[in-house]
Amino acid sequence: MTDNTTLFQIDNLEKSFGDNLVLDHISTSVKKGEVIAIIGPSGSGKSTFLRSLNLLEMPTGGTILFEGQNITDKHVNIDKYRQKIGMVFQHFNLFPNLTILRNMTLAPIKLLHMSEQEANEMAMKYLERVGLLEKANAYPSQLSGGQKQRIAIVRALCMNPEVLLFDEPTSALDPEMVGEVLEVIGDLAKQGMTMLIVTHEMGFAKEVASRVLFIDDGRIVEENTPKELFESPKSPRLQEFLAKVL
C-alpha cells in the first residue's frame, strides 16, 4: 500500500532532559502507508522518539518535517498539527468521566465542528468495526483492558488522522487480551494506515511491520525490513537484544 509520498522526514532529532541525552541525532523518514515497528530495550529512547513526533516531547535539536513542513518551528499551530496525528497510549488514557461514545465524539465535535449526530454515527461505525457496539453508553471503568485499548484506537481514528502513533499499546494488558488489540492494529495496517508502533511484541512486529527500527541508547542502531532485521541482525547490540527477547 506504500506510495511514495514522504510523511515524516526526520533529521538529526535530538532530545535531552538536562544533561541526559535521550535522543542522539536520529534521522529517518516515514512514507505514507508504512507500518514501522520500533523496538529496543527499555530506557533506550524509543517512547521519547515516538512522543516527540507529536510534540508531547519538545525536541531540543534537529528537525521534523511533516508533509514538508517543519513542525518544530514556533509558528506552527501544534494543536492543528496534532489533530492529524493520532496517539494510542500504553495506559489507554480514556476519559473516565465520559461514556465510550462521548470519549470518541468529544474531539470531533469540539475541534472538527461535527454535529453531534454526525459524530455519533461515525463513532458507532467504528465501534461496530472493533466489535464493541454494545459498549457505546458504558463508562471506561466497565471495560476490560483490551476493550479499553480498542476504544482508545477508535477514539484516535475518529479524528481521521493521517498517522497513528502507538506507545507500547499492549504492555499494560493481560496476556489473553493482547491478541484482540493486535488484531485491530493489523486490520488498520491492511487498510493502509500509516503507523509507528513502539512494541515488545516481536512476533507482531515481524508479521505486520513493513520496517523495523532498533533503537538503543538514543540512536537508531539498525533499521531494516523485519525479515532482514530479525533473521540476520548486523550489529552486535541487536544480536544481543534479540537473543534475550526471542
Place this chain on the structure above:
Amino acid sequence: MNNFIQSFELNFIKDKRYMYLVEGLGNTLLITFFAVILGVLLGFLIAVIRSTHDKTGRMKFLNALCKLYLAVIRGTPAMLQLLIWFYVILVATPFPKVVVAMIAFGINSGAYVAEIVRSGIMSIDNGQFEAGRSLGFSYRQTMLYIILPQAFKNVLPALANEFIVLLKETSVCGYIGIMDLTWGSDIIRSRTYEAFMPLIAAGLIYLIIVMLLTGLVGRLERRLRTSDR
C-alpha cells in the same frame, strides 16, 4: 409547658420578633450565596493559574501574585478582613454593607477554593492531559473539557465543606452592623432578656441549612459518580 409557650410567644410572636430571624436569615443566605459565587470564580481562576505554572512553568508573574493573595488571605482572620474591607478599603464607597460582606467573604473563600481545586487538578493523571493534547485540544480546551470536570468531581466533598464553613463564618457580619441570623437572634435576646430561645433557634436554623446543603451535595456526588461503577 406553659412556660415554654409563654417564652416562645415573648421571643418570637410578640412585636413580630420572628422577623429578626427571617430578615437575618435572608441576609445570611444572600451574603453566603454571592460570596460562594465570587469565591468559586476566583478559586477556579487561581487554581488554573497555579497549576498551569506548576505544569508548564509559564505565568510566573500571575503565579507570584496568586501566592501573595493566598498567603495574605489565609494568614489573617476572616473577621479582621471583613473589618478592613469595611473600615479601610471600601470606606469611601457607596456600597451597601451587605455588598461589602459579599466581597470580603467571597475573596476570603476564593483562597480556600483555589487550594481545593488545585489539589483536584493535580490529582488528575497526567495521561489525561496528554490524551487531550494528542487529540488536538489546546491547553485551555484540555483544562476546560477534560481536566476540570474530573477535578470538580473529585473535590466536591471538600468544596461543600468550604461552603458550610463560609455559611457559618458570615455570623461575624454583626461586627459591621449587618443583621444576619446570628445578630438577629441576639437582638431578640437583648429585647426579651431571654437567651435560650432565640440563640437555640438560630442554631437550629444553621443546622437545618447545613443538613439540607449536605444532602444536596450528596445527591450531586452520586450523580457524578455514575462513571465509577
